Amino acid sequence: MSVKLTDDMLKALPDSRGHFGAFGGRFVSETLMDSLMTLEKEYLRLKDDADFQAEFDKDLADYVGRPSPLYFAERLTRETGGAQIWLKREDLNHTGAHKVNNTIGQALLARFLGKKRIIAETGAGQHGVATATVCARLGLECHVFMGSEDVKRQSLNVYRMKLLGATVHAVESGTKTLKDAMNDAMRDWVANVDETFYIIGTVAGPHPYPLLVRDFQSVIGRELRRQSMEKVGKLPDALVACVGGGSNAIGMFYPFLTDESVELYGVEAGGLGIATGQHAAPLCAGRPGVLHGNRTYLMEDENGQIAGTHSVSAGLDYPGVGPEHSWLKDIGRANYVSVTDEEALAGFRTLTQVEGIMPALESAHAVAYALKLAATMDKDKMLVINVSGRGDKDIHTIAQLDGIEI
Amino acid sequence: MSRIEGVLKSLKDQGRKALIPYITAGDPHPDQTVELMHTLVKAGADIIELGVPFSDPMADGPVIQLACERALKHGTSLRQVIGMVREFRKTDSATPVVLMGYLNPMEAMGYEAFADASADAGIDGVLTVDLPPEEADDVAPLFSQRGMDPIFLLAPTTTDSRIKAISEHSSGYVYYVSIKGVTGSATINVEEVAAKVAHIHELTALPVGVGFGIRDAKTAGAIGKVSDGVIVGSVLVDTIARHQSDPGALNKALYDLLYPMREALDSLAP
Numbered sequence: 001m002s003v004k005l006t007d008d009m010l011k012a013l014p015d016s017r018g019h020f021g022a023f024g025g026r027f028v029s030e031t032l033m034d035s036l037m038t039l040e041k042e043y044l045r046l047k048d049d050a051d052f053q054a055e056f057d058k059d060l061a062d063y064v065g066r067p068s069p070l071y072f073a074e075r076l077t078r079e080t081g082g083a084q085i086w087l088k089r090e091d092l093n094h095t096g097a098h099k100v101n102n103t104i105g106q107a108l109l110a111r112f113l114g115k116k117r118i119i120a121e122t123g124a125g126q127h128g129v130a131t132a133t134v135c136a137r138l139g140l141e142c143h144v145f146m147g148s149e150d151v152k153r154q155s156l157n158v159y160r161m162k163l164l165g166a167t168v169h170a171v172e173s174g175t176k177t178l179k180d181a182m183n184d185a186m187r188d189w190v191a192n193v194d195e196t197f198y199i200i201g202t203v204a205g206p207h208p209y210p211l212l213v214r215d216f217q218s219v220i221g222r223e224l225r226r227q228s229m230e231k232v233g234k235l236p237d238a239l240v241a242c243v244g245g246g247s248n249a250i251g252m253f254y255p256f257l258t259d260e261s262v263e264l265y266g267v268e269a270g271g272l273g274i275a276t277g278q279h280a281a282p283l284c285a286g287r288p289g290v291l292h293g294n295r296t297y298l299m300e301d302e303n304g305q306i307a308g309t310h311s312v313s314a315g316l317d318y319p320g321v322g323p324e325h326s327w328l329k330d331i332g333r334a335n336y337v338s339v340t341d342e343e344a345l346a347g348f349r350t351l352t353q354v355e356g357i358m359p360a361l362e363s364a365h366a367v368a369y370a371l372k373l374a375a376t377m378d379k380d381k382m383l384v385i386n387v388s389g390r391g392d393k394d395i396h397t398i399a400q401l402d403g404i405e406i
Numbered sequence: 407m408s409r410i411e412g413v414l415k416s417l418k419d420q421g422r423k424a425l426i427p428y429i430t431a432g433d434p435h436p437d438q439t440v441e442l443m444h445t446l447v448k449a450g451a452d453i454i455e456l457g458v459p460f461s462d463p464m465a466d467g468p469v470i471q472l473a474c475e476r477a478l479k480h481g482t483s484l485r486q487v488i489g490m491v492r493e494f495r496k497t498d499s500a501t502p503v504v505l506m507g508y509l510n511p512m513e514a515m516g517y518e519a520f521a522d523a524s525a526d527a528g529i530d531g532v533l534t535v536d537l538p539p540e541e542a543d544d545v546a547p548l549f550s551q552r553g554m555d556p557i558f559l560l561a562p563t564t565t566d567s568r569i570k571a572i573s574e575h576s577s578g579y580v581y582y583v584s585i586k587g588v589t590g591s592a593t594i595n596v597e598e599v600a601a602k603v604a605h606i607h608e609l610t611a612l613p614v615g616v617g618f619g620i621r622d623a624k625t626a627g628a629i630g631k632v633s634d635g636v637i638v639g640s641v642l643v644d645t646i647a648r649h650q651s652d653p654g655a656l657n658k659a660l661y662d663l664l665y666p667m668r669e670a671l672d673s674l675a676p
C-alpha cells in the first residue's frame with residue numbers, strides 16, 4: 001500500500017492538533033498544555049519570519065559549519081560492488097552529529113520566548129552535548145537528564161557536557177536509559193514550566209515538537225537535494241538513515257517525500273536480533289500506543305507496559321519513535337528495517353578501515369544496512385547514507401568489546 | 407445520577423467535604439489492595455482513587471514511581487485492577503471508585519473492552535493523566551455512555567477558556583492540581599489555592615477536588631475549607647512503602663494517617 005504524496009498533502013500535516021494520520025497528537029498532563037500551545041503559536045509565527053530564519057541559517061553556516069559535505073565513497077563502492085555509495089557528512093558538524101541543527105533552532109526559539117533555563121534529555125549524550133554547547137554560547141542555564149546506564153557507557157560525553165557548564169542529572173528510575181531520561185525531563189518541566197524551555201532531542205514528544213524538530217533537521221535533506229543535483233545531476237535512488245527517535249532520518253527524508261523515485265530506508269536497532277526481543281525496533285516489531293506525549297509505534301508488553309530495550313548504541317536505545325515515521329510506515333512511503341548490534345559493529349569497522357571515517361555506532365546501523373542494500377542495486381544507481389555522527393564517543397564501547405582497556 | 411454525583415451531592419447537602427484517598431493498585435502486593443480499600447473507607451474515605459500502575463508514570467514523583475514498580479514486579483495488570491474493584495464491590499456498593507492512570511494500558515486493552523469491563527465491575531470514574539480533552543473525543547463518550555464519569559485535571563497554568571472547555575468534558579468532579587510539579591513534591595500554598603478554586607467555581611458548577619501536596623490533617627482542613635474535597639496520595643503511598651512487609655501494621659498505619667484528615671474535614675461542617 002503506497003500513497004503518492006503531494007506538496008499539498010504534506011503541508012496539511014501535522015494537522016492543527018499535531019496528528020500525522022493516526023499518530024502524533026498531544027498527550028501530556030494539563031500543567032504543560034498552555035506552554036505547548038504557546039510554543040506552537042510562536043513557532044508557527046517564527047517559521048515564516050525572515051529574521052528568525054536568517055539567524056538560523058547564519059548559525060548553521062558559521063557556527064555548525066554547514067553545508068555538510070556530500071562525499072563519494074569510491075573505495076567502499078568498489079568493494080561493495082553495487083550502487084554508488086555517497087555519504088552525507090553530518091559527522092563533520094560542530095559537536096559531531098546532526099543533533100546540533102535542532103538545538104540551534106530550539107535555542108533560538110527559547111530566546112524569542114524569553115526563557116533562560118534549558119532542560120534536555122539525552123541517550124548517547126550527543127544531544128546533551130549539542131544542547132550544552134548552544135547554552136554555553138547563549139549564556140543559558142542548562143540541565144541535562146541522562147539514564148545512569150548511559151552515563152556509564154557514554155562517560156566521555158558526560159564530561160564534555162560538564163566542561164560546557166551543564167548540570168548532568170543521572171536518572172536512576174525505570175530502565176535507566178533514554179526513555180527514563182525523558183520522563184525525568186518532563187517531570188522537571190512540569191515543576192519549572194514558567195521559566196524553562198525543554199529542548200527535545202528528536203522528532204518525538206508532544207505537538208509541536210515532532211514538527212519543529214523535523215523542520216530544523218530538514219536542512220540535511222534540502223542540502224542533499226542540491227548537492228546531488230550539482231555533483232551527479234540527478235536525485236539519489238535510495239536514502240538510508242538510522243532511526244532512534246528518528247530525527248536524522250526525517251531530516252534527510254522529508255525534502256524527498258514527494259519524489260517517488262527516491263526509496264527511503266530507516267534502520268532500527270535490531271540489538272541481539274528481533275526474535276530475541278532484545279532490540280529497539282518499534283517500527284519493525286512494535287505496535288501503536290501512547291508514550292511521551294504522542295501516539296506512535298512502541299515496544300510494549302500485552303498489558304501496555306513499556307518494554308525494556310537493548311542496543312549497543314545508546315542513541316537508538318528507545319522504545320518509541322517519532323509519529324511521522326509511524327505514519328510513513330503505515331502509508332508505505334518509507335521502509336523500516338533493522339540490523340543487529342553485530343552487523344552495526346561490522347559496519348563501523350568497514351567504514352573506518354575502507355574510508356577512514358569512523359561513524360557513531362548509531363550511524364553504523366545505517367552503514368551496515370546500506371552495504372547490504374547497495375550490493376543488490378545496479379552500478380548506475382546512487383545510494384546516500386546519512387552519517388549522522390562521528391564515532392569518537394563510542395571508542396570506549398568498541399575498545400571494551402575488543403577487550404582493550406583505554 | 408452517578409454514584410460519584412450522589413455522594414458529592416449528599417455531602418454538599420450536609421455541608422461536608424469529600425475525602426478522596428489515592429493508592430496504587432497492586433502495591434505492596436495485589437492480594438492486599440482490596441483490604442486496603444476497605445481500610446480507607448473505614449477511615450472515612452468518600453471516594454477512592456485507585457491508581458493503575460504504569461511503567462513510565464511521567465506525572466508522578468519518586469514515591470508513586472516506586473509504588474508502580476512494586477505493583478508491576480508482581481505483574482499487576484489493568485485487567486487485574488478491574489478485578490480488584492469487582493472484589494471490593496462484593497462488600498461495598500456505596501463508595502465510588504475512580505481509576506487513575508495513564509493512557510497506554512487502556513489503549514493496549516482496547517477502549518471498548520476497557521469501558522465494558524470497568525462499568526461491569528462497578529467502577530465509577532476514569533481519570534487519565536496524559537489524556538487532555540482535545541484527544542479524548544473517541545474515549546470519554548465510551549465512559550459516559552456506560553454511566554462512568556470522565557474526570558479531567560485542571561492546573562495552575564490552565565487558562566479560563568480551557569477551564570470552561572475542560573469542565574464541559576467532565577462529569578462527577580474536576581481535579582485541581584494544586585502545584586506546578588509532580589505528585590509528592592512541593593508544599594501547597596493555601597491562599598493561592600483558595601483564590602484559584604474560587605475562580606474555578608465561577609466558571610463551572612462541578613464540584614472541585616484539590617490534590618497534590620496534601621500531607622496532613624492541618625492542610626486537609628485548610629484546603630477542605632476552600633474546595634469541595636481533598637485528594638490525598640503520596641503520603642499514603644509512602645506509608646504503604648514503609649510498612650510493605652507487615653500487612654497488619656500497614657492497615658493500622660493507613661487508618662491512623664487518614665482518620666485525622668476525616669476529623670479535620672468534618673470539623674468544618676456547620
Ligand SMILES: Cc1ncc(COP(=O)(O)O)c(C=O)c1O
Pocket residue numbers: 097098099123124125126127201202203242243244245246247248249314315316360362363388389390
Ligand atoms: C549520531 C547519532 N545518530 C542518531 C541518533 C538517533 O537519534 P535520531 O533517530 O533522532 O536521529 C543519535 C542519538 O543520540 C546520535 O547521537
